[in-house]
Amino acid sequence: MLILTGLGNPGARYAGNRHNVGFMAVDEIARRWGFGPERSRFSALAREGSIDTAGGPVKALILKPQTYYNESGQAVGAAMKFYKVKPADVVVFYDEIDLAPGRFRMKTGGGAAGNNGVRSITAHIGPDFRRARLGTGHPGHKDRVQGHVLSDFHKVEQGWLADLLRACADAAPLLAAGEDEKYQAEVMRLAPAEKADPRKAAREAD
Template identity: 65%
Template sequence: MIIIAGLGNPGAKYEKNRHNIGFMAADEIGRRWRFGPSRAKFQSVVSEGEVETANGAVRVLLMKPQTFMNESGRAVGEAARFYKVTPQDIIVFHDEIDLAPGRFRMKTGGGAAGQNGIRSIISQVGADFRRARMGVGHPGEKHLVMPHVLGDFHKAESPWLQALLNACADALPFALAGDDERYQGEVLRLAPAPKFSPRQAARGEL
């Protein structure tokens, strides 16, 4: 069993926020691989599915914690204990302000780098889980970070956003087979990040 957790905040108010890109990735994965119906479990909305990889079929629990971002670890930890999975069997999709919009990086272990959802998960399962970091860009000033991540994606960002979500779903078998480097490369091949002027990105002129 592999647990895939997309991070975000529950409710219509937050649905299109940059902070909710993890929820968006989870939704796209569920659609692409035709996961089963959603239900409430582990303080989350969860669905289950099976994905064919080079190493055979892999069972996946897809979860969107409903605890709000800062308490995501409570939900992920509960699921991890129930299924007795190791941190290496947990993949967390989340927004990353230290990556330019549309960039994508896989990482295992390390600190939270200011991402409170990641900090919460570290507190519950340790640091050695796998992070699918989805770039949303930095607004340029520290005091602007919160309104930036809790702001909605601009309409002009839709092309790269949808391409990234599709790529994360389409290339998923590589991650489920344990080849994070190949997964990262394939996502970037399928969804090359757009070229932004940092000044334009900071002003929202995308």
């Protein structure tokens, strides 16, 4: 079982926030691959399904923790224990302010880099899970970060956002097959985004 976890905050008021792009990504994967209906499990909203790969279908669980972003590890730990899987079977989709808008990067392990959701998951299952980081850009100063991540994507950002989410879903067979480097490359091929310093772009916008 592959556990595809999206990070975000529950409720309509947060639905369009940059901090909820992880929820958006796993929702698009579930839609693209015809996952079953959402159910409340593991202090989360969960959907079961499978993703077709060259080696056959891979069973997967979509997980959207409902404990609020900073306590996401509780749900991930519970699901991992239930399915008896390893951290390598857990992929976490989340917003990354240190990537330019629309950029995408995969990595396994490492620190939390100030992301409290990642820190919570690490506290529950250790650091060796797979991270799918979706670039949302930086507001330019650390004092603006909270307001930035808890604000909605602007109308002008909807185009690249939709392209990125669709690419994450369309390329999912590579992710399900464990081909993280190829998955990253395919997502960026399907939804190309300019490589840039996210802080510089914010400063130039001021």
